[in-house]
Amino acid sequence: MHAEYLVRMANQIGDFFVPDKGESEAPAAIANHMQRFWERSMRTQLVAHWNAGGAGLSPAAFKAAEIVAAHLAATTPKA
Amino acid sequence: MYAINHHDLGTPASDGAAVTLDIDGQTVTVPSGTSLMRAAALAGTSVPKLCATDTLKAFGSCRLCLVEIEGRRDFPASCTTPVANGMKVRTQSDKLSALRRGVMELYVSDHPLECEACPAKGHCELESMAEVVGVTKSPYNVKGPTHQGAVADTSNPYFNFNADLCIVCSRCVRACNEVQGTFALTVDSRGFASTISASQKESFLASECVSCGACVESCPTAALSEKGLITVGKPEKAVTTTCAYCGVGCSFVAEVKGQQVVRMAPNRDGDANHGHACVKGRFAYGYATHADRITKPMIRAKITDPWQEVSWDIAINHAASEFKRIQSQYGRDSVGGITSSRCTNEEVYLVQKLVRAAFGTNNVDTCARVCHSPTGYGLKATIGESAGTQTFDSVQKSDVIFVIGANPTDGHPVFGSQMKRRLRQGAKLIVADPRAIDLVRTPHVKADYHLPLKPGTNVALLNSMAHVIVTEGLTREFYVESRCDVDSYQRWKAFVAQPSQSPEALEAVTGVPAGDLRAAARLYASGNNGAIYYGLGVTEHSQGTTTVIAIANLAMATGNVGREGVGINPLRGQNNVQGSCDMGSFPHEFPGYQHVSNDKARSSFAAEWGVTLAAEPGLRIPNMFEAALDGSFKGLYVHGEDIAQSDPNTQHVTAALSAMECVVVQDLFLCETAKFAHVFLPGSSFLEKDGTFTNAERRISRVRQAIEPLAGYADWQVTAMLSEALGYSMHYSSPSAIMDEIARLTPTFTDVSYAKLDELGSIQWPCNAEAPNGTPTMHIDEFVIGRGRFFVTEYVATAERVNARFPLLLTTGRILSQYNVGAQTRRTDNVVWHEEDLLEIHPDDAEARGIKHGDWVGVASRAGDTVLRAEVTERVQCGVVYTTFHYPESGANVITTDNSDWATNCPEYKVTAVQVSKVNHPSAWQTRYREFSKETTRVARHTDLATSS
Missing domain, CATH: 3.40.228.10 (Dimethylsulfoxide Reductase, domain 2)
Structure with missing residues (x-):
């Protein structure tokens, strides 16, 4: 999927959680939302975009991508 | 005219304190406020009546229901006289019989009892009441003025008004006022000249009448009667079922003759509708037997090839082999399925089960994605x-x-x-x-x-x-x-x-x-x-x-x-939106909204289904489109849903469908999505289904088969056959067995069964040990979540903004006579009320663009453009335009964008920045659409098949 599509969705999620949870807790809430509702390949591609610098991601979505990356790494079966 | 075998109690129920009285020597106890007529009926005594019916307030005009009350000199109407403690009532006496006969003789003087050829024969209350009071003909001089020979109003496509059969009891007028609330009918003039008038003496079609049928239902004679009674004939059986239109989920009695529905009578015992209906549920069922129905399976290699009719075995095996090939080539998650809110709970449950258990992926979603x-x-x-x-x-x-x-x-x-x-x-x-x-x-x-x-x-x-x-x-x-x-x-x-x-x-x-x-x-x-x-x-x-x-x-x-x-x-848009969501159609949830990551829930489903289940969410519909366009999603099973018309940004959707290698559509018609399909599996209409729907109030109601499936198989059987061909067997003897499995796995459905539905009529979930008869009102003592949670809801303006190029905001919706993508209602006489989608535009916006009522106008957005006819109206505010999306050639969703809700990807249909201008030819998309439709809906003739083989 296009990174732009995923970035837009991630930022939209941030637009909800930042006012509700505050800057410090929002990234975890955003990441949790993605883990509960985004298909794995979407998260994988977002993390790839984040690894490549994360252009366009809001600060909260950027931090959320970092949490998602850690979760993906922890749940990816080792080859 | 009531449904077959309906027992009417004459006046509505009351809920006052208990009152005890004597009726014909029998002691009767009823709530205060109850009429004598109803009290007698509850005690098993039917007082003759014509103007009274239990869905309308008592009117007291026909004078047939007179009774005697001890201590009173007159003969009060039992419909308008309330019960009182100690009252002694007689409903039968020589004097009463004489009075009733006199009244009836006057009625039949202008409505001869020539019942043999009447479409209401057997249903007509005048006929039955005349028999009850012992009148067979009028003793009066028939040479006097009568209403015989009055010209019938046949303007409405579904019912006629025969003034010569009307007894001016006002039931139709009162039904329109009290039940429907449209106030379209009145009694015009006085005395002998009294006649029922639609609006200001207009035809029913031209009047304010919304064709709900309440007047037809309440008419005691054949004055207002369904055309079906004349064209099809008298029904042979009655089947109680549930409407397949909106989320109200009205209960109906389908009156059937052979394989034809004579009429759909709203069920007085229906818990959602209490005997009322609308123009869609009451009358617009003709699509079920429309000539456009496809009743034979079809396949084709490319969407530009003509369809070839094949056997069920060939179609099912072809679909299964294609899905297997795609998964083998592109991976397990390269396929998915879409369930439909127009299908039963049991059918939806099986489709999501097929996707999760037979495909082995959570890539299942439902049309609720784009609504609720x-x-x-x-x-x-x-x-x-x-x-x-x-x-x-x-x-x-x-x-x-x-x-x-x-x-x-x-x-x-x-x-x-x-x-x-x-x-x-x-x-x-x-x-x-x-x-x-x-x-x-x-x-x-x-x-x-x-x-x-x-x-x-x-x-x-x-x-x-x-x-x-x-x-x-x-x-x-x-x-x-x-x-x-x-x-x-x-x-x-x-x-x-x-x-x-x-x-x-x-x-x-x-x-x-x-x-x-x-x-x-x-x-x-x-x-x-x-x-x-x-x-x-x-x-x-x-x-x-x-x-x-x-x-x-x-x-x-x-x-x-x-x-x-x-x-x-x-208020749910389609009949089974609630049910399709309940049944685990979302890619992140099993039935009962149990998240796929919930180990306990997943273990239950895995044990029952005998498979390992994925613990992570699958793709939503818009994500499937994106994945198709990037080449990772290649196969889709679309069950009763028309995404090519209903989903936003049509050109984006059709590009995604075109990028797939196998699209299987199970539907009634060659719908818009079927134009991009490789396998077509004939579906069955609600009249052919056996199962349940769940309406917007969580009410589970039975859908009972009124006619046999036209294509030979019920939808659930087709899904089970496809699953079997995919290598995952589903063994069910009936939809009831499917519901039993749902109940075993879904905590809010634990006590739901067909036996209980038959006993209670309908059930609102949760229905389990804590609430064995269901739950009408939720969250009474505490919220289901425990303590209700508030969230800060900051307003964030949509990215879809007006500017100089697109200065107006388009919003979309539906109209009374049409339903959703119109696949059903466009194939009924409902088109007389809405034969095309119109663009509502405010007079100021129209004037600034030189647009007049009825002009063709181009509507352009950042996503695309189309052409609609303008309706200049102050219903919309300045700066806003509005259209419906019932006709595919309108291309309403060519204009809407792929903006979506942050949490769910529900599309933003309601806000699209557009420009509107006067034009004199169809849009380029509409021209392409017509050509494409022609090419992709061809069905090969047998000679073509012989040549191609």
Whole structure:
């Protein structure tokens, strides 16, 4: 999927959680939302975009991508 | 005319204290306020009657129901005389018989009992009452003036009005007023000249009549009768089933002759509709046997090839082998399925089971994605259950009704009528809608406040209402403290109390005068029972979920959840939206909204199904399209859903479908999506189905088979055959067995069974050990989630903005006579009311563009452009245009964008920036569409097949 599509969705999620949870807790809430509702390949591609610098991601979505990356790494079966 | 075998009690029920009286020597105890007629009927004595029926207030005009009461000299009408303690009533005597015969002889003097050829024979109350009172003909001179030979009004496509058969009992007029609330009929003139008139002596078709059929249902003779009774003949059997149109889920008695439906009579015992219906459910069922029905399976290699009819075995095996090939080539998650809210719970359950167990992926989604998915998320997050909180009947106890983003009289007409009844009784009404929907001003109903907000500003409007309620001390603190999460409440309260959230500060955003908004907020918060009803005008926005949450915040803060008359009430668009969501259609949830990552739930399903199940969510419909366009998603099983017409940004959707290697469509017709399909599996209409639907009030109702499936198999059997061919066997003897499995796996359905549904008529879930007969009102003592949670709902303007190039905002919706993508209603006579989609435009906007009523206009957005005919109307505000999406060639969704809700990806159908200009030819898309449709719907003739083989 296009990174732009995923970035837009991630930022939209941030637009909800930042006012509700505050800057410090929002990234975890955003990441949790993605883990509960985004298909794995979407998260994988977002993390790839984040690894490549994360252009366009809001600060909260950027931090959320970092949490998602850690979760993906922890749940990816080792080859 | 009533349904076959209906027993009418004459007048409506009462609920007063017990009263005991004597009727014909029998002691009878009934509630005070009950009429003598009803009391007698309850005791097993039928008093003759013509103008009385138990759905209408007593009228006392026909004088046939006279009785004697000890101690009284006159002969009162039993329909208008209430019971009293100690009263002694006689319903039969020589004097009464003579009086009744005299009355009846006058009736039949102008309505001869020539019943043999009458379509109402066997149903006609005049005929049966004449028999009861012993009259076979009139003794009067037939040479006098009569109404015989009056010209019938046959203008309505579904029913005729024969004035010569009319006894002017006023039941039709009263039904139109009391039941439907349209006030389209009247008795014109006086005495012998009295006649029923539609509007101002217009034909029924040209009048204000909305063709709900209430008048036809209430008519005691054949004066108002369905054309089906004449064209098909008398029914042979009656089957109680559930309508397949909107989320009201009306119960009907399908009266059937052979394989043909004679008529659909609304079920008086229907818990959702209480004997009422609308023009769609009552009359628009002809699509089920329309010539366009495809009843043979078909396949083709490419979508530009003609379809080839094949056997079921060939079609099923071809579909299965293609899905297997794709998964083998591109991976397990390269395929998925879409369930439909037009299908039964059992069918939906099987499709999601096939995707999860046979495909081995969670790539399953449902059309609720594009309508009420924000309801699921928003209500689960705040109060803990993805469903409305009330029954429809609850509105009868509402004091303030707040309708936001819904148009009940068009979208949910039977409930709209019920709501209007309550409004006529004095309940207050707030309407928040960019358009002046009918409820804003309709006969005997006027909204106390119409808040004509700009499209896309729901959250700002609700925040400013909350601001007023919080800053003016109108919250119910005790309720919140005892039932809600206080920390989240305090955060929300501090947020909405900010001056930036005030109506004055947000007036420029919403366009709603601050004074009106303040008054509306005060009314909702302080008017005792406040109920919120909302629809897709809430959910289909980039902040759809935020709006649902804001609604829940408002309801909890004012203590308006957990009893009758209040609540949060999503009006579901299609008949089984609630059910399709309940049945695990979403890619992240198993049936009963159990998340796929929940180990306990997943283990239960895995054990029952005998497979390992994925623990992570699959793709949603819009994600499937994106994945198809990037080449990772290649195969789709579309069950009864028409995504190529209903989903936004049509060209994006069709590009995605074109990128897939195998699209399997199971449907009634060669719908828009079928034009991109490689396998077509014939589906069955609701008349052919056996199963259950769940309506917007969580009410599970039986769908019973009225006619045999035209294609030979029921839909659930086809899904089971496909699963078998994929290598995963499903063994069910009947849909009842499927429901038993659902009950085993779904905590809110534990006690649901067909036997219990037959016993109770319908059941509102949760239905389990704690609530063995179901749950009409939810969250009574505490929220399902425990303590209700508030969320800060900051308004975020949509990315879809007007500018000089696209200066108007388009919003979309539906109309009374048509339904959703129109696949059903376009194939009925309902087209006489709406034969094309129109673009509503304000007179000022039209004038500035030189557009006149009826002109062809181009509508261009950032996504595409189309051409519609203009309807210049003040129903829309300046700067806003509106259209429906019932006709594919209209291309309404060619214009809508792929903006979507942040939480659920529900598309933002309700806000599209457009420009409108006068044109004189179809759009390029429409021209291409016509050519493409012609090419992709060809079915090979047998000679073609011989040549190709």
